[in-house]
Amino acid sequence: MRIFVTGASGWIGTDTVKELLRGGHSVLGLARSDASAERITALGADVHRGGLDDLDSLRTGTESADGVVHLGYNHDFTQMEAAVALDRAAIETMGAAVKPGGPFVIASGVAGLVPGRPAVETDMGDPAGYSRAANATIALGLADRGVRSAAVRFAPTVHGRGDHGFVAELVRIARATGVSGYVGDGAGRWAAVHRDDAAVLVRLAVEQAEPGSILHAVAEPGVPTRDMAAAIGRGLGVPVESRPAEHFGWLGRFFGADLAASSEITRKRYDWTPAQAGLIADLDEGHYFTNR
Structure with missing residues (x-):
């Protein structure tokens, strides 16, 4: 077609x-x-x-x-x-x-x-x-x-090499402030793909x-925001701490929310099996922290 x-x-x-x-x-x-x-x-x-x-x-x-x-x-x-x-x-x-x-x-x-x-x-x-x-x-x-x-x-984060979306913005904020933050107790979840x-x-x-x-389009139903912050902290070598939503500017209203989702129906109907790295593994590869 x-x-x-x-x-x-x-x-x-x-x-x-x-x-x-x-x-x-x-x-x-x-x-x-x-x-x-x-x-x-x-x-x-x-x-x-x-x-x-x-x-x-x-x-x-x-x-x-x-x-x-x-x-x-x-x-x-x-x-x-x-x-x-x-x-x-x-x-x-x-x-x-x-x-x-x-x-x-x-x-x-x-x-x-x-x-x-x-x-x-x-x-x-x-x-x-x-x-x-x-x-x-x-x-x-x-x-x-x-x-x-x-x-x-x-999913709210579609990640990978060259990403300039939400996760890249979290990295930018962490680099600028010297702390990788999460909102509240960091138990909020983000679906990812x-x-x-x-x-x-x-x-x-x-x-x-x-x-x-x-x-x-959801590979991981819910990655805790605390785990996301920890991976960013490892990548930048900065402390990981709870911060108020205002710390994240316009992104705070999203990063403090629980944005989990399932793709069980989609996987069965279309025989779709995500094969790429998950969000934390992708962050741990290091590419989010170079050439920015």
């Missing part, structure tokens, strides 16, 4: 493009800038110029492909409402243009779905709200016209997901 991929030059997107190509598919990657276009070309994919705010470009890209993988998202946490609105418009535009029977796979998250227990694939969050979970509900609704719509809900394993699951969703499917 020919797959139109938004976020094709991004952290998860680059691995997903490579995985789709290895699977025998062709890829048309959305690129806003020349630098993004060069990265996509270097991967062996074709380039479609435009951005998430260019709805005409999203429409024509979708129409020229057999299906869509929507990984692009504005991760500016100071403008969360604007990011959700941009994502919703993109989903609605591409959803209206995708071919019946074709895959329409979007990225979402497991964080905040349910309080007090690990999130599972049957949890829906608040479909009436104005959030990324609500946007996923819109995408899944495309099943009503025969689109093989699927939401791949990613290596980006290589996540990319494999996206490909499986493209190839196998039935209309209206939810998949969890």
